Amino acid sequence: xxxxxxxxxxxxxxxxxxxxxxxxxxxxxxxxxxxxxxxxxxxxxxxxxxxxxxxxxxxxxxxxxxxxxxxxxxxxxxxxxxxxxxxxxxxxxxxxxxxxxxxxxxxxxxxxxx
Amino acid sequence: xxxxxxxxxxxxxxxxxxxxxxxxxxxxxxxxxxxxxxxxxxxxxxxxxxxxxxxxxxxxxxxxxxxxxxxxxxxxxxxxxxxxxxxxxxxxxxxxxxxxxxxxxxxxxxxxxx
Numbered sequence: 001x002x003x004x005x006x007x008x009x010x011x012x013x014x015x016x017x018x019x020x021x022x023x024x025x026x027x028x029x030x031x032x033x034x035x036x037x038x039x040x041x042x043x044x045x046x047x048x049x050x051x052x053x054x055x056x057x058x059x060x061x062x063x064x065x066x067x068x069x070x071x072x073x074x075x076x077x078x079x080x081x082x083x084x085x086x087x088x089x090x091x092x093x094x095x096x097x098x099x100x101x102x103x104x105x106x107x108x109x110x111x112x113x114x
Numbered sequence: 115x116x117x118x119x120x121x122x123x124x125x126x127x128x129x130x131x132x133x134x135x136x137x138x139x140x141x142x143x144x145x146x147x148x149x150x151x152x153x154x155x156x157x158x159x160x161x162x163x164x165x166x167x168x169x170x171x172x173x174x175x176x177x178x179x180x181x182x183x184x185x186x187x188x189x190x191x192x193x194x195x196x197x198x199x200x201x202x203x204x205x206x207x208x209x210x211x212x213x214x215x216x217x218x219x220x221x222x223x224x225x226x227x228x
Binding site for chain 2: 003004006009033035037040041042043044045048056091093102103104105106107108
């Protein structure tokens with residue numbers, strides 16, 4: 001089965017630093033998502049992306065966050081100035097059509113902000 | 115707004131025993147319901163989904179779930195648990211139409227004793 005690939009699997013950074021989390025969605029997919037899960041809490045929606053623009057975002061996705069699809073294959077999440085509370089597992093997901101097709105998730109990037 | 119409650123943070127069962135993981139949802143219309151599993155080091159994998167029709171749905175790995183509208187529940191069951199079923203299980207509800215962004219519960223961690 002095709003896979004969504006996320007790198008790195010673990011990222012440790014200092015508070016205030018910028019981080020970029022990388023995702024390679026499945027090649028023919030058109031809709032892309034970022035979710036995160038703070039330890040012990042729910043998996044929370046951050047942002048969805050389609051046709052090279054954000055289609056929806058949650059309250060969590062403030063000005064510190066941005067997403068980009070720089071080269072047609074990668075899908076990145078940037079946090080400009082990390083805070084301690086950004087420590088979480090970040091999941092990328094993709095799918096190939098609107099409707100009820102299943103989301104394919106990556107294995108996640110565990111971000112630790114010190 | 116839709117929401118999902120998974121009341122059990124941890125569930126411990128013996129191998130071979132039956133399993134039921136609880137999920138309650140809140141949504142104004144007919145929900146689209148999902149169960150995902152996350153094994154250690156893996157992404158979220160779809161186990162099964164309910165959109166309409168038969169309220170008892172079968173999924174992969176021998177899992178099934180029953181949609182009960184009167185109880186706003188979508189509990190996951192398996193008659194005989196295997197050690198390899200130890201994982202984190204997430205219930206999710208999707209919105210009808212729109213950009214289809216599933217809302218997840220906090221997850222239930224399944225521990226299987228030999």
